[in-house]
Structures are given as C-alpha cells and as structure tokens.
Amino acid sequence: MSFFRRFSRSPEAVIGASILGVLVVMALFAPLLFPRDPLSIAGPALLRPFQDWSLPLGTDRLGRDVLAGLFHGARTSLAVGLASAATAIIIGTIVGTLAGFAGGLTDEALMRITDAFQTVPGFLLALAFVSVIGPSLFVVVLAIALGTWTGPARIARAEVLSIRERDYVASARVIGMHPLEIAFREVLPNALPPVLALSSVIVAAAILTEAALSFLGLGDPNRVTWGGMIAEGRTVLRSAPFLSIIPGIALVLTVLGVYLAGEGAVETTAVRRGRS
Amino acid sequence: MTAPLLVASGLHKRFSRGGKTVVALDNVSFEIGQGETLALVGPSGSGKSTVARTILRLIEPDAGNIHFEGEDFLAQHGARLRAGRAKLQMVFQDPLAAFNPRATVARVLDDPLRIHDLADRAHRPKIIASLLDRVGLSPNLRDRAIHEISGGQRQRVAIARALATKPALMVLDEAVSALDVSVRGQILELLLDLQEAENIAYLFISHDLGVVRSIAHRVAIMDAGRIVETGPAAEVVANPKSAIGKALVAATPKLLRKA
Ligand SMILES: Nc1ncnc2c1ncn2[C@@H]1O[C@H](COP(=O)(O)OP(=O)(O)OP(=O)(O)O)[C@@H](O)[C@H]1O
Ligand SMILES: [Mg+2]
Numbered sequence: 153m154s155f156f157r158r159f160s161r162s163p164e165a166v167i168g169a170s171i172l173g174v175l176v177v178m179a180l181f182a183p184l185l186f187p188r189d190p191l192s193i194a195g196p197a198l199l200r201p202f203q204d205w206s207l208p209l210g211t212d213r214l215g216r217d218v219l220a221g222l223f224h225g226a227r228t229s230l231a232v233g234l235a236s237a238a239t240a241i242i243i244g245t246i247v248g249t250l251a252g253f254a255g256g257l258t259d260e261a262l263m264r265i266t267d268a269f270q271t272v273p274g275f276l277l278a279l280a281f282v283s284v285i286g287p288s289l290f291v292v293v294l295a296i297a298l299g300t301w302t303g304p305a306r307i308a309r310a311e312v313l314s315i316r317e318r319d320y321v322a323s324a325r326v327i328g329m330h331p332l333e334i335a336f337r338e339v340l341p342n343a344l345p346p347v348l349a350l351s352s353v354i355v356a357a358a359i360l361t362e363a364a365l366s367f368l369g370l371g372d373p374n375r376v377t378w379g380g381m382i383a384e385g386r387t388v389l390r391s392a393p394f395l396s397i398i399p400g401i402a403l404v405l406t407v408l409g410v411y412l413a414g415e416g417a418v419e420t421t422a423v424r425r426g427r428s
Numbered sequence: 429m430t431a432p433l434l435v436a437s438g439l440h441k442r443f444s445r446g447g448k449t450v451v452a453l454d455n456v457s458f459e460i461g462q463g464e465t466l467a468l469v470g471p472s473g474s475g476k477s478t479v480a481r482t483i484l485r486l487i488e489p490d491a492g493n494i495h496f497e498g499e500d501f502l503a504q505h506g507a508r509l510r511a512g513r514a515k516l517q518m519v520f521q522d523p524l525a526a527f528n529p530r531a532t533v534a535r536v537l538d539d540p541l542r543i544h545d546l547a548d549r550a551h552r553p554k555i556i557a558s559l560l561d562r563v564g565l566s567p568n569l570r571d572r573a574i575h576e577i578s579g580g581q582r583q584r585v586a587i588a589r590a591l592a593t594k595p596a597l598m599v600l601d602e603a604v605s606a607l608d609v610s611v612r613g614q615i616l617e618l619l620l621d622l623q624e625a626e627n628i629a630y631l632f633i634s635h636d637l638g639v640v641r642s643i644a645h646r647v648a649i650m651d652a653g654r655i656v657e658t659g660p661a662a663e664v665v666a667n668p669k670s671a672i673g674k675a676l677v678a679a680t681p682k683l684l685r686k687a
Contacts, residue, residue: 319525322486326518327540327589328510338528 158420165416171409178226186220190376194220198392212381212395213388222402224376229406232293233359239297240354244304245340245347251305252312252343253335263309266302274299278361282370289372292365296358303354304347311343345421352414356407363403378403431498432459433596433629434483439492441478452478453489454653460597463627467640467661469676470650476633479650480601483631484518485509497596514544517590521602523582527574533560533585534570540592559588563618580611587618591626599631604639616643637680641665649673 159165188194194217199210201218209218251262269277278295285291315321316339324334365371366379378399385395441453452475460466468476481487483494485501494501496516504512520526527536537556541547547555557567563584569577577585583603590598600619604612620643622628634640640647644661651672657664668674 319520319522320528322481323518323520323526323586323589324528324539325486326484326513326516327593328513328543329539330510330543341530342528 155420159416162416162419164412165420168409168412168414168416171405172413175226175230175406175409178223179230182220182223182227186217186223188217188220190220190224191216191374198388200392201394201398209398210394212384213392218381218395218398221376221381222378222399225378225381225399225402226406228289228372228375228377229359229362229403232289232296232362233355233410236293236296236300236358236362237351237355239293240300240358241304241347241351243297244301244306245308245344247301248305248308248310248347249312249335249340249343252309253316253331253339259309262305266305269298270302272299274357275361275364278365279368279370282365287365287370287372289375292362292370292372295365296361299361300354300357303350307347307350308340308343311346312339315339315342349418352410352418355414356410359403359407359410430462432461433464433497434460434631435493435495436479436483437493439479439482439494440490441475441482441487442490451653453482453492456492456650456653456655458648458655458658460629460631462596463623463629464646465623465630465632465644467632467634467644467647468650469634469637469640469647471672471676472635474650475653476650477601478653480518480599480631480633484516484599485513511544514540514593515596516599517593517595517597518599518601519583519586519590519603522606523579523586524575526586527582529575531574532570533572533574533577536574536585536589537570537592540589544593546593555592559592560585562591562622563588564614580607580615583607583611583615584618587615587622591622594626595628597629597631599633601633602635603632605634605636612639619643635676637665637676649676 159169193215195204195207195211195215197211197213197215199207199215201210202208203210207217207219209222211217212221247262247266251259251266274296277299278292281295281298282291321334321338324338329338362371363377363379363382366377367383369380369383371377371380381399382396382403385392385399389396436459437457439453439456441451443450443452456475456479458466468479470476478487482489483496483501489502496512501512534553534556537559538552541552541555556570560567560569565581565584565588569581569585574582574585586603604615607615616639619630623630630643632640632644641661646658647661647664648655649657649664649668649670649672651670657668657670657673664673665677668677
C-alpha cells in the first residue's frame with residue numbers, strides 16, 4: 153500500500169502509469185470494440201479524421217479504419233515489447249548468473265559470446281534474423297531479444313560476482329547444496345533487482361525496435377502494427393499526413409509512458425530500500 | 429586410543445592480490461578428537477578463518493593433507509564431497525550474512541534435510557520442530573523470515589541448521605563474537621549441552637580467551653599463518669609460552685585478575 157502512496161507522489165510516475173493504463177485498456181478491449189479484422193476495408197479511402205463519427209480517426213489509403221488500427225496496434229506493440237523484454241531478461245540473467253557463478257573458463261566463454269553480440273548493433277541483428285527466418289510474431293520477439301539480452305547479462309554477472317563471496321553462499325556449500333541450485337535458487341533471485349530496474353528501458357527499446365522492423369515491412373504481416381501504419385501513411389504523407397502522425401504520436405506516448413512508469417517504480421523501491 | 433576425528437597436516441595457503449602475496453597458512457598441522465573442542469586463537473589476520481574455510485573445503489590449500497574420519501577429505505569431489513559435507517558443519521560469525529536474505533526459518537532448516545535425504549517431505553516439519561526445540565527456540569518461529577528474528581535467535585537457527593545433518597565436527601568461526609554478553613553465555617551453554625548429548629567436536633575460533641578457557645579442551649595459538657603453541661586450555665591460558673600467547677593473555681585483563 154505504501155508503495156502506491158509513494159509512487160503516486162511523483163507526477164512523472166503517475167503520468168507514465170496513466171499512459172500505460174490507457175494503453176493496456178486499449179490492447180485488452182481492441183477485439184471487443186473493433187471485432188472486425190482491422191486489416192479489412194471499413195469505408196471510403198483516405199477519409200480525414202473527425203469527418204465521419206463512425207470512423208472518428210478516418211481511414212487510410214485502402215479505406216481501413218485508423219482508430220481500429222490504433223487499438224489493435226497497441227496490442228501488438230505491448231505484446232511484442234513485453235515478450236521480447238522478458239525473453240531478453242531471462243536469457244541475460246541466466247547467462248550472467250552462470251558466468252559470474254562458475255567463473256574461470258565458463259565465464260570467459262560466455263562473456264566472449266556476450267561481447268560478440270554486443271558489438272553488433274541490436275537493430276541490425278534483429279533485421280538480419282527476421283530477414284533470414286521470415287516475419288512472424290514469434291520470430292520478431294526472438295529477434296529483438298537477441299539484440300538486448302547482453303545488457304541484463306552484464307548487470308547480472310556483476311551482481312553475482314559480489315553475491316557469491318557472501319557467507320550465505322558459503323553456508324549453502326557447507327550444507328552440500330548442488331552448485332546449480334546455489335546459482336539459481338540462492339544467488340539469482342538476489343541478483344535480480346538491478347536487472348529489473350533496467351526493464352523499463354528494455355521494454356521501451358523493444359517497442360521501438362518492433363515499430364522500426366514493421367516500418368521496414370518486416371513485422372508480422374497478419375497483424376496491424378504502428379510501425380506498419382506509419383510506413384503505409386508515408387506514401388501519402390503530403391496529402392494525408394495524419395495517417396503517419398497518429399500512430400507516431402501513439403508510439404512516442406507509449407515509450408514515454410513505459411519509461412516514466414518504470415523510472416517511478418525504480419525510484420520508489422530505491423527510496424524504500426534506502427529508508428529501511 | 430581411537431584415531432582422531434580430523435587430522436590436518438602441513439597446510440599451506442597463499443593469497444595473491446594486486447601483485448602482493450600473503451602467506452595465510454604456513455605449515456599448519458593440528459588434530460581434533462571425537463567430541464573434543466579445539467580453540468583456535470590469534471590476532472586478526474593470523475589465518476584463523478582461512479584454516480576454517482580450508483578444512484570445510486570452501487577454499488583449497490596449496491599443499492597439505494586433511495583426513496576426516498580416516499578418509500582423505502581433499503580427495504573427495506563432486507557428489508561424494510557434497511554427501512560428505514553432512515558430517516562437517518559450520519556456524520559463521522555474522523548470523524545475518526550467513527542466511528539468504530529471502531529465507532524463512534523453516535526453509536533454512538528444510539534445505540539440509542532435503543539435500544541429504546534425511547527425511548521425506550511429510551516428516552520434515554516434525555524434524556524441523558524438534559531441531560528448533562533442541563536449540564531452545566519456539567516452533568512458532570518457523571514461518572518467520574530470517575530478518576524478522578533477533579541476532580541470538582538467528583545464531584540458534586544457524587546452530588540448528590548445522591545440527592540437522594548430525595555432524596561429527598562443527599566449525600564455529602567467531603560464532604559468539606557478534607552477540608551481546610548475556611546471549612553469548614546462553615549460546616555457549618547450548619554448545620556445551622549439545623556436545624555432551626551428541627559428542628560433537630568443535631573447532632572454536634575466537635579471540636576471547638575467557639570464552640576459550642570456559643569451553644575448550646585444548647587451545648592452538650596462531651600467528652602470521654603458523655600455529656605457535658598448542659596445549660590444554662587451562663594450561664595455555666594460565667601460562668602461555670609463546671610471545672603472542674603472552675600478549676593475548678595480557679590483553680585480557682579480567683582473566684589476569686581471576687588467575
Ligand atoms: N580471499 C582472500 N584473498 C586475499 N587475501 C586473503 C583472502 N582471505 C584472507 N586473506 C588474507 O589472509 C590472511 C589471513 O586471513 P584470515 O581471514 O584467515 O584471518 P583471521 O585470523 O580470521 O582474522 P580475523 O580475526 O580478523 O577474522 C590475512 O592477511 C588476509 O588479508
Ligand atoms: Mg576471521
């Protein structure tokens with residue numbers, strides 16, 4: 153309870169959480185409010201916003217409902233953002249924990265692999281991966297995670313290096329616990345907080361990467377995405393700029409919301425830890 | 429004469445950090461018999477904790493031998509070493525640092541029972557309750573988090589955890605130093621009772637000669653990685669031969685007044 157009270161005292165955090173809240177509601181209710189396939193034709197092409205109240209944000213070049221696209225796009229953005237961030241954090245934490253806890257050759261090998269991934273820009277990696285395997289939601293999630301797991305891996309490793317010297321790890325060895333159990337049950341959960349503190353940045357970056365991939369036509373073709381909508385609108389940018397601007401604003405607000413809410417949560421827990 | 433429980437001979441250990449090497453153990457040899465308490469005393473940095481960590485196989489010595497219950501302890505590895513650890517337990521100085529910050533009392537005591545397969549899941553709660561009882565704690569504490577109990581209670585839980593696997597030797601590295609005087613007395617009392625009941629041997633590391641004289645059978649004095657003097661506790665405390673032993677006794681004014 154006191155977490156929420158302190159959280160709500162920071163205006164940025166509240167703005168972030170509100171944006172996120174709206175987004176989640178949009179994502180959850182998209183199929184109820186717009187049961188029709190958002191990729192199907194809903195009316196005349198290139199209808200301007202606020203002209204026809206059955207199509208409040210107008211239609212695109214092919215006559216598809218922009219508002220329906222915005223709602224269904226929120227679903228894709230959130231799902232891909234959260235899923236790829238979760239995948240990246242899980243892979244990164246496991247690799248970092250193993251490297252830090254095992255030390256020696258295992259550490260050396262795992263960290264060289266991490267280096268290799270880190271030298272290639274994440275977006276290029278995702279681009280190459282999707283172009284080779286072909287776009288689907290699952291592949292996009294994996295592609296984004298592939299370029300972002302190195303950050304969590306490094307942080308987890310640094311944390312594990314300090315934790316493994318603590319007495320409670322020694323006592324776990326003394327009672328005969330298996331090294332893997334020590335790594336994943338005793339050490340890993342205590343190494344998580346600094347990794348999770350990074351999660352809002354990772355989610356925000358993942359949402360942007362997904363949009364960029366879709367913009368280049370490498371998103372899942374069976375789903376509406378904000379990146380795809382922006383790309384679609386680009387061809388008529390002069391005559392109908394709203395087609396790119398509306399999903400663009402949605403994207404910026406989402407990334408901002410995720411970031412602000414995440415920072416707020418981190419700060420609130422940091423304050424709590426500092427006081428206790 | 430039965431063979432001693434633990435024989436450590438010729439232990440060497442050096443640490444190197446930033447180009448400098450520290451000789452932490454320099455030809456350290458000692459024995460501990462069944463049910464015996466050997467106290468290890470010495471100034472800070474003399475290598476006492478290194479001895480403890482070496483015989484517990486938390487660090488590997490550069491040279492030397494450790495025989496425990498007649499077997500070459502340093503030759504054991506992997507699953508065999510983990511199983512063998514049941515007989516050799518440790519209680520750490522800082523009872524808060526020695527537990528996973530997320531643990532509860534019940535989980536701490538459940539782990540050794542589960543790992544060494546000492547009881548099936550259904551029977552473990554009963555054993556946990558009896559372990560708590562043996563160290564003088566109420567079974568109601570079982571669901572408390574480790575940070576929710578007092579320092580003295582925590583050290584009792586640490587002793588209960590060490591007892592769970594029915595060890596033959598318990599290493600106590602400054603195990604009572606962090607406790608206040610009245611709690612310290614109770615814990616020492618508990619250790620003596622347990623020794624009497626189960627014939628557990630102790631390697632008791634301390635810098636408090638008063639405590640050492642009241643609990644130990646024999647004393648070994650360490651200085652700069654070497655054992656410089658060993659003998660019966662009362663004798664060594666009353667009449668130390670080594671310079672460092674004399675210094676340690678001189679630094680304990682209460683003891684001199686009593687003597
Ligand atoms: N992991 C390590 N790396 C480097 N040097 C170490 C390490 N552990 C111990 N040492 C050094 O070895 C020496 C002996 O340390 P040890 O902890 O065994 O002393 P101690 O007798 O237990 O001291 P205290 O009474 O302060 O606990 C010290 O000089 C210490 O700095
Ligand atoms: Mg020490």
